[in-house]
Amino acid sequence: MWFFRLKRTFFHFASSIAAVLSCLLLLHFAFPELISLPRRPETILAVLGIALVVSAVSAILGGFYSSREIRSRFEEITLGAKNLAYGHLNYRLQYTGSSEFDGIIQAFNEMASRLEEQVGALQKLAQENEQLIQETRVTAISEERQRLARDLHDAVSQQLFAISMMAATASRLAEKNPEKTAGLIAEISQAATRAQAEMRALLLQLRPLTLQDENLSQALASLAGELESRQTIKCEVDLDSVSLPRNIENQLFRVAQEGLSNVLRHAQADRVRISLKVSEDPPRATLVIEDNGKGFLMDRIPQSSLGIRSIKERCTLMGGTAQWLSAPGQGTRLEIRVPLSQEGEAKER
Numbered sequence: 001m002w003f004f005r006l007k008r009t010f011f012h013f014a015s016s017i018a019a020v021l022s023c024l025l026l027l028h029f030a031f032p033e034l035i036s037l038p039r040r041p042e043t044i045l046a047v048l049g050i051a052l053v054v055s056a057v058s059a060i061l062g063g064f065y066s067s068r069e070i071r072s073r074f075e076e077i078t079l080g081a082k083n084l085a086y087g088h089l090n091y092r093l094q095y096t097g098s099s100e101f102d103g104i105i106q107a108f109n110e111m112a113s114r115l116e117e118q119v120g121a122l123q124k125l126a127q128e129n130e131q132l133i134q135e136t137r138v139t140a141i142s143e144e145r146q147r148l149a150r151d152l153h154d155a156v157s158q159q160l161f162a163i164s165m166m167a168a169t170a171s172r173l174a175e176k177n178p179e180k181t182a183g184l185i186a187e188i189s190q191a192a193t194r195a196q197a198e199m200r201a202l203l204l205q206l207r208p209l210t211l212q213d214e215n216l217s218q219a220l221a222s223l224a225g226e227l228e229s230r231q232t233i234k235c236e237v238d239l240d241s242v243s244l245p246r247n248i249e250n251q252l253f254r255v256a257q258e259g260l261s262n263v264l265r266h267a268q269a270d271r272v273r274i275s276l277k278v279s280e281d282p283p284r285a286t287l288v289i290e291d292n293g294k295g296f297l298m299d300r301i302p303q304s305s306l307g308i309r310s311i312k313e314r315c316t317l318m319g320g321t322a323q324w325l326s327a328p329g330q331g332t333r334l335e336i337r338v339p340l341s342q343e344g345e346a347k348e349r
């Protein structure tokens with residue numbers, strides 16, 4: 001600001017001197033008899049002194065006026081900057097006709113226009129992202145419903161149909177062949193038990209897809225308590241009270257749901273153990289689901305199983321691995337290992 005003030009003061013000073021000299025020339029041509037007066041040194045010095053005083057006063061007055069104008073322009077620019085800061089992105093400065101300030105005003109207005117365009121583009125992008133999120137959520141819900149419908153049809157519905165057929169046969173043979181009828185009734189009971197296990201496994205998967213207000217350890221403990229209260233199975237838990245990145249916690253929780261559903265469907269176990277451990281060297285989270293069920297041969301793992309495929313896909317999304325260990329009569333152990341980045345290291349809770 002001092003540069004503009006000094007520049008304007010110098011301009012007025014030079015203008016004043018030019019005006020005084022112009023007056024002297026005018027006097028010289030208009031009143032030559034005054035110029036012909038004796039040219040004494042003191043007279044010349046007096047005239048020059050008067051000219052300098054007049055020029056200085058004019059320069060000071062002009063500089064004062066200019067400084068007020070400059071201050072006013074800077075206040076307008078400051079006001080414009082505050083308007084932009086408060087979100088009034090359509091605010092523009094008016095041109096003044098001054099070459100010094102019009103360049104600044106033009107740059108300010110161009111900056112405001114670009115800022116308004118960028119904010120508009122960001123808002124549009126945020127709206128599009130929100131729309132994509134909604135579409136993805138709808139798609140996920142639809143796929144989950146289709147999967148549940150498929151599971152109900154492939155497992156529970158077929159078993160209920162088999163039960164109805166065996167019950168109809170048993171009613172016809174009740175008087176003619178009591179022994180065969182007793183066998184059919186036993187098969188009906190077994191089929192009903194299997195259908196009930198399937199339904200319980202499906203209901204277990206209907207829990208919320210995200211942990212909401214719980215961390216993973218708390219959610220797994222709640223899941224184990226719910227399973228134990230509703231099923232004839234004992235649940236043991238060994239859980240580190242830690243906080244993992246939210247996306248990893250959600251994926252591990254879904255893996256645990258799927259693993260426990262498989263235990264209810266296939267293991268015929270009366271005891272299951274859930275373990276969650278986090279190590280620092282190497283930084284890794286390990287989830288283990290282990291049962292004392294009937295087990296199976298390792299070369300007979302049904303790779304096409306929807307549950308197994310779902311667990312593997314979720315592990316791949318986390319950059320982790322899924323491993324099954326089992327033998328006939330020895331139960332089954334599912335071990336999930338997920339590496340943790342430096343940013344995703346666990347925190348004690």
